[in-house]
Amino acid sequence: xxxxxxxxxxxxxxxxxxxxxxxxxxxxxxxxxxxxxxxxxxxxxxxxxxxxxxxxxxxxxxxxxxxxxxxxxxxxxxxxxxxxxxxxxxxxxxxxxxxxxxxxxxxxxxxxxxxxxxxxxxxxxxxxxxxxxxxxxxxxxxxxxxxxxxxxxxxxxxxxxxxxxxxxxxxxxxxxxxxxxxxxxxxxxxxxxxxxxxxxxxxxxxxxxxxxxxxxxxxxxxxxxxxxxxxxxxxxxxxxxxxxxxxxxxxxxxxxxxxxxxxxxxxxxxxxxxxxxxxxxxxxxxxxxxxxxxxxxxxxxxxxxxxxxxxxxxxxxxxxxxxxxxxxxxxxxxxxxxxxxxxxxxxxxxxxxxxxxxxxxxxxxxxxxxxxxxxxxxxxxxxxxxxxxxxxxxxxxxxxxxxxxxxxxxxxxxxxxxxxxxxxxxxxxxxxxxxxxx
Numbered sequence: 549x550x551x552x553x554x555x556x557x558x559x560x561x562x563x564x565x566x567x568x569x570x571x572x573x574x575x576x577x578x579x580x581x582x583x584x585x586x587x588x589x590x591x592x593x594x595x596x597x598x599x600x601x602x603x604x605x606x607x608x609x610x611x612x613x614x615x616x617x618x619x620x621x622x623x624x625x626x627x628x629x630x631x632x633x634x635x636x637x638x639x640x641x642x643x644x645x646x647x648x649x650x651x652x653x654x655x656x657x658x659x660x661x662x663x664x665x666x667x668x669x670x671x672x673x674x675x676x677x678x679x680x681x682x683x684x685x686x687x688x689x690x691x692x693x694x695x696x697x698x699x700x701x702x703x704x705x706x707x708x709x710x711x712x713x714x715x716x717x718x719x720x721x722x723x724x725x726x727x728x729x730x731x732x733x734x735x736x737x738x739x740x741x742x743x744x745x746x747x748x749x750x751x752x753x754x755x756x757x758x759x760x761x762x763x764x765x766x767x768x769x770x771x772x773x774x775x776x777x778x779x780x781x782x783x784x785x786x787x788x789x790x791x792x793x794x795x796x797x798x799x800x801x802x803x804x805x806x807x808x809x810x811x812x813x814x815x816x817x818x819x820x821x822x823x824x825x826x827x828x829x830x831x832x833x834x835x836x837x838x839x840x841x842x843x844x845x846x847x848x849x850x851x852x853x854x855x856x857x858x859x860x861x862x863x864x865x866x867x868x869x870x871x872x873x874x875x876x877x878x879x880x881x882x883x884x885x886x887x888x889x890x891x892x893x894x895x896x897x898x899x900x901x902x903x904x905x906x907x908x909x910x911x912x913x914x915x916x917x918x919x920x921x922x923x924x925x926x927x928x929x930x931x932x933x934x935x936x937x938x939x940x941x942x943x944x945x946x947x948x949x950x951x952x953x954x955x956x957x958x959x960x961x962x963x964x965x966x967x968x969x970x971x972x973x974x975x976x977x978x979x980x981x982x983x984x985x986x
Contacts, residue, residue, distance in 0.1 A: 555579065555985060558795060558805035560783070560820070562776055563590025564757065564967075565956045566811025567765040568613065568974035570774060576982055580774040581803065583783060583795070589813035591957035592931055592965035599883070600753035600760045602629060602859055602871065605746040606739050607968040609975055614753075617764040625754030633663045633861045634910065635711055640860070645741070645748040653745040663712045671703035676742075686734065692936050695733035696725040715861035718868045721964040722841060722887045722931030729936045735962065752857035752873070757967075785820055791951040807981050809953045811974075813929065814838050817954065829948045834941045838958065841888040843930030846903035847922040849879045850914060860910075866891055867906055881922070882907065887931050896924045932958050932965035945977040953977050 555578050559566045562584040570580045593601065603610050631643045641663035646656035658669055679686060690698065695717055699709050714725045720736050721728055740748050753760055766776065781798035785808075792808045810817050814835045818826070826832050846867075860870040867884040874880055884903050886892070891899065900921040907919045932938070942960040945953050955977040957970035 555807075556581070556805040557807045557809060557981065558803055559583070559809045559811055560795070561588055561590060561811035561816075562766075563588070563596075563811060564594040564761055564765075565590055565970045565974050566809065567762060567769070568971055569809055569811060569955045569977045570769060571765045572975060572978035573981060574769055574772050574774055576978075578981075580769065581805065582769075582774065582776045583779055583803075584776060585779045585782060587782070588816050589929065590811070591813050591970055592929070593967050594757060594957060594970050596756065596758035596762050598757045599871075599873070600755050600757055601967050603751045603753055603967075604740060605749035605751075606743070609971040610968050613971050614760065617761065617768075627752045627754075627857050629750045629752045629857050629859050631748070631750055631859060631861070633712060633715060633863065634865075635663065636864055641712075643748075645745040647745050654742050657741070657745075657748075664708050665705065668703075668705055668708040675702045687730075690731035690734060691729055691939060693730040694726055694936060695728040695730045698730035698734065699725065711863045715863040715868065718887065719859075719861055721934055722843075723934045723964075724888065727933070727935045729934055729939060732934050732939060732964070736964070750859060752859075752871075782820070785822075787822065787825075787949070791949045806985070807951050807953065809955060809977060809981070811955045813956065814958050815840075815929070825949075831943055831948050835943065837941050838938070839933040839935075840929040841931040841933055842892040843885060843887045843925075843927045844891050844894070844899055845883055845885045845925040845927070846899055847925075848882045848884070848903055848907060849920050849922055850882065850907065850911075850918055851879060862910075865906065866902055870910065892926070899924050934964060945973060946980050953981060 557570070557573055557578050557580050559570050559580065559582045562582040566582060570582055574580050633641045633643070635641055641661065643661050643663065644657060646653045646660070648656055655673065658673060661669065664672070687693065687698070695713070696709060699713055704713060709725060717723060717725045717728050717733055720740070721732060725733075769776070779797065783798070784796045785792055786794045786796055793804070795803045795808070797803070810820065812820070818832075818835055821832055826836070857874070858870070858872040862869055866889070867886045869885055871883045872880050884906060891902065894902065903921060904916050904919045908914050908916055939960070942958060943954055944960050945955055947954055955973045957965040957967070957973065959969075959973045961969040961972040961976070963969035963972060
């Protein structure tokens with residue numbers, strides 16, 4: 549599809565969601581201008597400095613965008629990694645998705661998974677089987693219950709919920725079982741584990757978000773004469789009777805377009821809107837009810853122990869997960885992270901001490917002096933709270949203002965606020981703009 553030459557789009561925010569939306573529209577012939585400001589946030593899990601995440605096989609949009617940006621040549625540095633749980637007794641329980649057709653793959657995968665007791669595996673299998681046989685269906689009020697309540701009703705023991713289901717929920721959604729909506733958890737479990745075996749396959753992407761996504765998109769946009777304008781002051785959105793009329797910059801420059809896209813965090817979006825829109829439209833008013841969770845990340849290095857990348861979920865421990873990447877120096881870079889728990893209240897020195905202690909306990913024989921802390925990150929808005937009712941607060945990409953669209957990981961995509969969600973939102977936003985030309 550080729551857009552008429554008169555079709556112009558102004559994107560506020562040149563983070564990943566804004567750039568991806570602009571990229572899709574630019575490919576269709578739209579004239580793109582992106583505005584950027586150092587104080588603007590893109591959303592969740594999409595900052596340029598972040599390492600590229602571990603991607604699930606069911607993250608179809610992420611894989612599609614990577615194929616476009618890599619020109620069909622997958623990076624040789626990308627590696628498949630297992631999903632591993634470290635049990636309280638120190639054993640490692642890997643989850644292997646069996647390569648069998650249809651329902652056989654998840655049944656065999658479940659029965660061979662040693663992280664759950666035989667009783668918990670059998671209860672879960674029986675519960676899912678009864679649903680398939682329509683002996684009973686999933687409760688209609690899943691959106692109003694927590695995942696912990698649903699798992700309890702399904703017969704999962706306290707040990708299973710603590711050792712397997714809670715760390716899995718933390719990794720998939722950044723939310724603990726006790727505050728995560730059951731509907732969100734059930735949807736993700738079905739998407740990841742109950743379909744093709746390849747959907748649960750984990751791929752560790754080499755490089756950073758900037759290296760794999762942001763820099764290539766910017767290069768493509770600049771080669772196509774798209775404009776990226778850096779601002780020192782926040783702009784002002786001007787509204788007319790039919791929608792956004794223009795964007796006014798600090799120096800009184802006025803920018804006009806056929807379509808306007810806000811590709812920012814919901815907090816930044818609210819700061820750009822006049823009060824009258826918040827009171828007039830529930831679409832905007834409900835954004836004030838969204839909540840974020842804080843995260844701490846400690847980046848450390850140790851002498852090489854194992855050469856492969858790794859994802860290790862840590863039930864019952866201060867940190868929720870450990871990821872590792874091999875460095876050219878021969879060392880391994882580790883990232884310990886925790887979302888929404890007491891560690892977010894500690895200072896850097898306390899976090900470094902906690903991280904070194906954790907590494908020594910996780911890897912026996914590791915001396916504290918061999919664990920070097922490289923950096924500590926505090927992020928106050930690292931994840932979106934997905935408690936019961938939160939799904940109804942996430943907006944669609946089309947706003948009630950006819951020529952105003954919204955994109956970002958936090959919008960309504962069916963995914964937690966992560967990389968896949970940001971790219972799905974960008975794709976949907978671009979499709980909406982193209983389907984409703986001015």
